[in-house]
Amino acid sequence: MGTSIGRSDADFNASQELITTKALANSARxxxxDSWILEILLPAKAEWEEAWKAYQNRKTRNSNIISAKNQARKKYEPVLRTLVATLTGDPLVTDTDLNSMGITGRNKKGGHIPAPATYPETEVKLPAPAKVELHFRDNGETGHAKPHGVRGAEIRWAILDTPPTDWDELLHSEFDTQSPFTLIFKGGERAKTVYFALRWENTTGEKGPWAEIQSAIIP
Known part of the structure; x- marks a missing residue:
């Protein structure tokens, strides 16, 4: 995969601006x-742009400013390349879109994005009668950013009289790109037990391992 991300700082700045402007404008499409953009991409981008702006002033430039610029790029460049890899593997992003951002050499098989290796951990919240919220994040993480290349989570669930022994017993299947996922039940289903499990799915449709089956009493 090739990109227009240049080696010089000036070229790097120009290409990051081109890529992120297009990506942010089309993030919904x-x-x-959203959580990855807000928690990881935008802070790294802002830190770089502030450091780069300070570096442009030759009258005030000093060793601290140069070091801050170098550290900001060191932090931001891997994030930018993660964005490029995600866009390249996303079937919703056309070759024309990629070319307009200076991204070329698409891997048609999307092999550069591995299948998810981790699973979501889920916190259950019961905000109202007959309503169950599943707040999910990557296992062991405190933030809500998903793993690299992950588009969202597959949620399988079922109301059962006895605990299931296999994920195949969870007959309902949903997909959500952003936490939380909300289940709304009928009044007659209150006080019954809903069982559920989640797993990540990447931008090429490959699925990760299932989390353990959990349960909640429908309020």
Whole structure:
């Protein structure tokens, strides 16, 4: 995969601006993950742009400003390349879209994005009668950003009289790109037990391992 991300700082700045401007403008259409954008991409972008702006002033430039610029790029460039890899593997992003951002050499098989290796952990909240919210994040993480290349979570669930022994017993299947996922039940289903499990799915449709089956009493 080739990109227009240049080696010089000036070229790097120009290409990051081109890529992020297009990606942010089309984030809803391309179903980019809001939490990753807000928690990872935008802070790294802002830090770089502030450091780069300070570096442009030759009268005030000093070793601290140069170091801050270098550290900001060191932090931001891997994030930018993660965005490029995600866009390249997303079937919603056309070759024309990629070319307009200077991204070329698409891998048609999307092999550069691996199948998810982790699973979501889920916190259950019961905000109202007959309503169950599943707040999910990557296992072991505290933030809501999903793993690299992950588009969202598959949620399987079922109301059962006895605990299931296999995920195949969860007959209902849903998909959500952003936490939380909300289940709304009928009044006659209150006080019954709903069982559910989640797994990640990447932008090429490959699925990760299932989390353990959990349950909740419908309020």
């Amino acid at each position: 391309w179903k980019l993950i």
